[in-house]
Amino acid sequence: MTILDRILETKREEVAERRARVSLAELDHRIAQEGPPRGFRAALDWRSADGYALIAEVKRASPSKGLIRPDFDPPAHARAYVEGGAACLSVLTDERYFQGSDDYLVAARAAVPLPAIRKDFLIDPWQVAESRALGADAVLLIMAALDDAAAAEIEAAALELGMDVLVEVHDRDEMDRAARLRSRLIGVNNRDLRTFTVDFARTYELVAHAPEGCTFIAESGLTTRADLDAMAEHGIRCFLIGESLMRQPDVAAATRALVG
């Protein structure tokens, strides 16, 4: 059983338990109190027009690396990311495997004007409503975790609420499946969620197969300005980065050094 299988098994139990506690009507009520979503893809397109667009991840820990940031402070990290020039935030909310929390998403997003993606494992459209009720402007669809019908259903729920959908792929088959969805925001995860190995060649190989006109994001394992410049040689200008920034004592300076 791969780590992704384990995560999904836990997530199914968690979602069943949450659904039993909170009705869709209750979520709709909370969503009505929220302002409209901040444009996530729009922020990336705007920032990548004349530089690198960074989705900066608020990440405390991961199953492969354990604890990444002991003095974890989501609103402070969000402000540092803004100061350093990030275009968007990503906030991990999975508790069991990433030591994330819904509260971190709410607190980080409230501290800054940037759009924020809820980074979690979506398997049910109910979680889309839950994400918007927490303020999320975008959600993640992991193609390796979903069949085509579930992906389309979850995507439709998000688009209906005016959210952006980041579709994450890892191989050619997932890219082809992603191309049949409506969202034109596609990310290649350089980290294989089944084995945790990171390989930038994933991105180089798959960027050529991305649908026309899509906003393309390279995700995971990116550390240095040279990494980004190498990606830019292949036309890639949007990046999702967590660990390497969260390990720095001065997050704002590290962010500026990467994308400033």
Ligand SMILES: O=P(O)(O)OC[C@@H](O)[C@@H](O)c1c[nH]c2ccccc12
């Ligand atoms: O911390 P890194 O190596 O910079 O990676 C960030 C992000 O890409 C990674 O956290 C991620 C990408 N896709 C995911 C799906 C689920 C959980 C986490 C992820």
